Amino acid sequence: MIFAIYHVPFNKTIFMENIENQIFSSYQKNPDLYDEIHDKKGKVKEVYQKLFNLYGEHSIKDYVTLNNKAKSSFFNQGITFQVYGENNIQEKIFPFDLFPRIIDPVDWDIIERGSIQRSKALNLFLWDIYHDKKILKDKVVPVELITSSANYLDQMNGLNPPGGIYNHISGTDVIKHKDGKYYVLEDNIRCPSGVSYVICNRTALKKALFGVFNHYQTHTVTNYAENLLELLESVKPKGVDVPNVVVITPGMYNSAFYEHSYLAKTMGVELVEGRDLFVENDFVYMKTIKGPEKVDVIYRRIDDQFIDPLEFNPDSVLGVPGLFAAYKKGNVTLANAPGTGVADDKAVYTYMPEIIKYYLNEEPILNNVHTYHCSRPDELKYVLEHIHELVIKPVDEAGGYGISIGNKLSKEEIEKVKAEVKASPRKYVAQPIMSLSVHPTYIDDTESFEQRHVDLRTFTVLGKDKEFVLKGGLTRVALQRGNLIVNSSQGGGSKDTWVLKK
């Protein structure tokens, strides 16, 4: 009843019957989509062959049993997020799919180098726009992009963060388009979350299907915490010998609280809330059972506006009064630095190829989704002619408002959008409609594997002269058929992601 046993080995001896690929027998391949496990001819790719065979030896029933056991394991471990209903709070698990995604060493090399390249470029960009602003003066990025951004913090102007690092932790959302190439959809350099799920997914898959790991040489993902701690220690404030690192969380009711506690625990550092800290003479202390203890590096999982009520949002009860002054005086490190949000705006994204080139003098390793700026006449012309195959986005609207997807518009609607774009071209950008690759995913309702869109969030950590990309990452699955949005609050799930050793 309560003590679920989930150590059911998934190997041949238990299942005597061996029907040819039972669980994939009803898998339907849509030729218009890029299927990650099949090649163009519909044959299973070599790297997936073994996995395909191993899974195929079993019936859907076996699979369902394992799937349920994995679910209850997540539930018992309390790896849940809360959904606030009308009169109760429900705990839900982040849906997890037992069929893993494999990334071969060649592809991974591109993703890893590309993620580091972007993180480094963004870091240099942040330093520049909070100091000399050369990239603006050289007209590579328009000044309005920065000055009109609500995420640009005037207080960060001229401030030198310890170690020169702003975006210590970045999450890069990457997709594979139907052309088989990787594209970045978004950079997340505020408080990107999800890394704990990467590790939990691996643990769950290992428990449920340890047999399959014998057949693949997969990189570990459990080394994230030690790397993170090492990098956080590398950006300690001046004059500190062995820094005291803490993780600050908004509290146990935050939807990512599990991740916060996971990171604190695996790094072996304290998980604090704002009320556990105080500032005295511009140094930060935490309240322990033995009195105050100085804190040197804070991995913060609280948004900029809430970190210090005396400096930012005065209504914040999550922050620490005086924290920013301590930071400004160089007595404490905040990771990520305040004000990083300005660089992961949608508008800045469109300039990423130029930003990479400007600071690193390199070509971007990962593609950006090409962006047409309607403010440029020749690009406007292209946009107006190809509106049916483009996504039109307003530059200054966040959160998906005012987006028109060309191939879903009626003729009248297309004309309407055209008129709007023509009337104020500076307000719009356009991008090709991206088609996310699909991956076989077990669907409860139909009790079979179906194609579902996936993306990948990689986790990059930048320290002083050090960097690290977690060899894995979070593959997110859009569980609703045809849905392109892969987000946990919108019915998304996830998969274990295997990066194979060379």
Add this chain to the structure above:
Amino acid sequence: MLARVANNLFWMGRYIERSEHVARYLNVNYFSSLDAPNLKSQDRQFVLRSMLFMVGDPEEDPDKFLKEEDVLYKIGLDPTYSSSIINNIKFARENANSARDLISTELYEAINKFYHFVINYPKEIFVKNGLHDFTTNVAEMTDILRGKIRGTLLHDATYAIISMGINIERATQITRMINAKFNDALLSQGGENDKFSKSFEWTTLLKCAESYDMMRRFYKKTPTSITTLEFLILNPNCPRSVMNSLNQVNQHVKILNPERRYNKDSTAFLIGRVRSEYEYKYIEEIDQDIKSFIENILKSLVDISDKVDEEFFNY
């Protein structure tokens, strides 16, 4: 360790321990009263009132008829009653949640399973015929939790704080049970065979404290008021006794504050003082005025808890 988290751990320990005692009290009273030797102790109303008395919510109106299902539901599963078992476990888990980075995965998982067991226990079954199953499970799961606490945590400050919570709560709950049963023994005395000192309630009390077998082994006689109280309060070798709990609290506070300096304001000093008061007590001294003795113990325990709060959790 953070002061706030220490506070959470302390109360996690207390709530875990509390849920066990309440559960066992329900179980033992309900089932042993079914064939009690005297009419009063067998009376359903009498038993239900005793339960309410023990959780600190005595029914004041002597004429009111109590519905068994209502009382059981209230103490067991009522989410709106703050002292119900379900809420004790909810609070235990909530406290564990905010200290999640400090406790072992094994312990957290066990608390979490416990929580889901209680939260999903069907109310109808519980009040009809699930009392035994539910309370036995609760008691067993708290044993598992104590095992995880002992076996999967480093025996450092974290462990010391939780153990202090557990032991202060154990002493408190044992004393509350003594109080409730003392009250029952007074109420149920009557005929020749129902003398206070030989009341059937002392046996029930020992069973509530899971100490009946130990006690029989030690005294080899039917429990009386004196032997029961001596065993449950003063015998340091009885793992459920107030004395034993105080000894443990005394050991654990020294992990938190190993300082040997004379400091009459410290928690350690207060615990030592209360402990030594009971260490060399004659049970006969207590027997004369059990009521004020019980009140004194409870007050001492509250004082210790307050002192812990002041010294370690105050921020």
Add this chain to the structure above:
Amino acid sequence: MPREFEIKYRTEITYEDWVHNAYWQFLIIPIENDSQHDVEVEFNNSLFAITEYSINGYGFKTLRVHPKKKFKEVTFEATIKFIKEDIDPLKFKTNFNIALEHEELHKLDFKINHERFLKATPFTNITATQDQLYSFDVSISIFKNLENLNHWIYNYVQFSRNDIDKGTLLNEVILNKKGDCKDFAHLFCALARINGIPTRYVSGYLDRTNGFKGDSQLHAWVECYIPQIGWKGFDPTNNVLADINHIKICHGKDYNDCSPLKGIVNTQGKNKTTYSVTLHSCNS
């Protein structure tokens, strides 16, 4: 001739209910610059809580207090002494090309360097029609234009003391043609910025012995960045240039950056705050 000033700043706050936790941050210490120096501060509170000397996010000096005991009322008292130089605000070179000066405003580098004091904020935001209120004349120097703007605002808005701490949005000020020194300064910022002049809101003390208008507590004026000259202070409330009577504490985009007292106070019920500032100059 330099003057020695002594300022006494006093705030008294009473709360209906007990306050268990409070943080206050005072932004009341004069900045040290060419005309203000040797600043000495003595700061006390009735709770005997420790005063921390710190800075805010823009680097201005602050005083922070965090009492450790509960209370219902508190008094803060500051005695601030410093020396103020008498620098003639009109003393700067004037022999430069007016056209070049105006041209400088349109350069990208200039706009980027002064970006912070060129953008509109909630308090310095005016609508498209209102920005026609005052236009610059490119045939005369920027300084002259700003003097004229100073004069124009002085005539346009009628001074009225306002007890509300929070500040008023410009829409209302323009509609009612009435305001306190904060509103004068905000309107100046808005109109100067729209004309391309980097302008910052200044908070400080005003010596009103000469009959100047201003709030009983703190005064507000502006500073504009003029190419080849630098930052110059204008006080539209009094139609003068900032001079020896204007003692600057700090500057910012608007009042929000300069609020003299910020409190994070954990309590139920209402509170009542009174301020008083007295200014005394020793040798004038």
